[in-house]
Amino acid sequence: MTTLSDHYFGDLEAFDEATLYPDFFKRTFIIPKSLGVSTLRNNRKFIIIGRKGTGKTAIQMHLASIARDEGYMTHHFRFFYDLRSDDYKEISQTQSKISYTGTINDKSLFLNYDFRDVWERAFFRRIAETMRDRGIENAFTDLVAPRASRFSNIFAGLSRSLGIKITASMGPILAECNIDPSEFSDKEGMPLKTFNRIARELFIKTSKGSKIYFFVDELVFSKLDAKEDEITLRAAMVRDVLRTSWEINGFFAVNKVDIHFICSLRPEVKQLISDFDTESGKFLDGKDVELSWMAGDGDEAKLILEVLQSKVRFSLPEKEVEFEDFFAKTIKFGNRTDTIEEFLTKNTWGRPRDVVRLLNAIAKKNPNANKIGEEEIKASIHEYSRSSSKELFDELGVKHGGAVLDALRKGIRKQVYRDSNQLWEDISPYLVSTNIKGLIEELFYLGVIGGYDPDKKRHYWVYRGNTYLHPSRKIRIHPALWSEFQVQ
Structure with missing residues (x-):
């Protein structure tokens, strides 16, 4: 007889679930009817707004799966994980006109930071590497992502003055673009703006028929996981990732290129950026779709129960689990008896991640149980409460210490x-x-x-x-x- 330790109820990180257990992810994925996924394109909306745990990454993984089935290449850039802690200071030193030390959370500092050229070069390089991984090689990929050089970090190959170091292999390509490499000094290199302009021209010339969905995720930062003098820098970088994605989307839309940048963002991060930079509304306001699960007492609330049922139903690889026989129908607290739907409504925040967290807490505290009854649920409440509070506190840490x-x-x-x-x-x-x-x-x-x-x-x-x-x-x-x- 199987026990709860034999079941897989999902991962808190949708990226891990979709990558390691793709069949389970596809079978259990549910999308709120209120989310306008069809509008997420380079000429419409490009930001998914939602609280932590509402499924922003899951939506991106779902869209990526659909896109691949339709012949698109896909790439996932995860800001929080793709940057090392020492990268922040390295990139700050490229902003030569700004004094980095002692300017914590200063609005003028935030407004003076400008990393758009850095991110455009980084994103075009990731596009070129994605194409190369699919066997596509041309002048664009050779210039932006030379075969001999993999992208160790977003600052690889940059001088402190934001110049691109000219290599011998770049010479013939630049000559075809009527660029004389000798015009640029060995120390400073080619200005990044010039390099990005050439990359755009080469892409249109050689790769206009490419079809790619480029997903930008984990645009987060917290006062709890960073030194105080990094917060303004991180916020400015997130702003410029969004601004660059917006600009590249516009470039591709105007040139009728089937490449789409889709970003995900938490509302508190969006608000913090808006507080710092009133001009950010140009690329934030009206460019987003909102992801929410429990907007009232009606059918939307039932979606969370549907998530629970699906996670349980497909939790064993060899057979489907009968939810009605496996999971308690009610749970009693004192003189009050709640149905499972009522329990979820009261004890979650209406997010798929809450369901996964609850199920994993139950399995952790009752590994030898054969079913999930009232006793097993009650035994897991403290573990569920502890892990839920930690996540909320991480969000609170964006604005407070x-x-x-x-x-x-x-x-x-x-x-x-x-x-x-x-x-x-x-x-x-x-x-x-x-x-x-x-x-x-x-x-x-x-x-x-x-x-x-x-x-x-x-x-x-x-x-x-x-x-x-x-x-x-x-x-x-x-x-x-x-x-x-x-x-x-």
């Missing part, structure tokens, strides 16, 4: 607060110079807290479609976090 997170753990002592002021009274002793209004709004927006009307027994959560926290309502800590905050 570790002090806020520590204050929440120390200060929260109730499931329900009279209002935001009472919550603030509990956590404020552990904080220094924190904006109360901004923090409370952020906690609501992330789903750490929600509005609560005890008379109507109604809850108001941002992921359920409520856009602001009404001052007349009580404050409720999300039930999935009660165990972590020790207020169960």
Whole structure:
């Protein structure tokens, strides 16, 4: 007889799931009906906006699978993982007019950073390498991605003044483009802008018929995983990745090239960029599709149950699992009995990742169980709460440091607060110079807290479609976090 340790319920990282278990990913992938996937093209929208865990990467992997079936080449660039920590300082030194040290989170610094040429060169090189991997070689690939040189990092081959070092193999190609290599010094090289212009011209001349979907993912950063003097730099780099993707999409659309850059972005990162740079609306506003799962109490809420059922149904490789026989129908807490759909509605944030996290927590705490019943679910709640809170705290760390997170753990002592002021009274002793209004709004927006009307027994959560926290309502800590905050 099989046990829970024999089941595979999915990975928190959709990239890993789709790469390592492609059949499971295809069988269990579900897309919200509200998401306009068909508009994600170079001449329409190019950004998928969604909270962490809502399935942005999964959407990209799904689109990549469809694109490959239709004859497209695909490439995935993962910003957070493709850059090393020392890369940030290296690229900052290319901005010669800016003093890097001692200018933390300064708006003028952010506005003066400009990495578009760096990213355009990096992206065209990744396109050339993707083509070369498919056996396509021409003047464009030879110039942008020489066979003898693989792309070790995005700064390979660049001088500090953002010049391209001229190699012997580049000479004949440049000559065909009426460029004399001797015009450029050995030390400074060819200006990056010039190189990118030539790369564009060569692509149109030699590779216009190429079909590629280029996915840019993991455009994230946090005060928790970076030194303070890197935050402004990282934010500026994310902004310029988006800006460059927008510009390249426009170039391909105008030239009727079937290449599409699709990016994914968290809303709090988008907001931070907008706060720094008011001009960012030109390439952000109206260029995105929103990914959400539980926008109300109707059919959308049922999607999460559908995700749970699919993950369970295909969790064994040799046979399908009968959900009704395998999973508990109800779970009882005190005098209250919830159906599984009600339990998911109350104890998740309406995201596929919550379902995977819950199932994996259950399997971890009950490896020898044959089924998932009420007892197995209850035994896993603390593990589920711990891992859920860590993810939310990572998001909170984009705007706030570790002090806020520590204050929440120390200060929260109730499931329900009279209002935001009472919550603030509990956590404020552990904080220094924190904006109360901004923090409370952020906690609501992330789903750490929600509005609560005890008379109507109604809850108001941002992921359920409520856009602001009404001052007349009580404050409720999300039930999935009660165990972590020790207020169960």
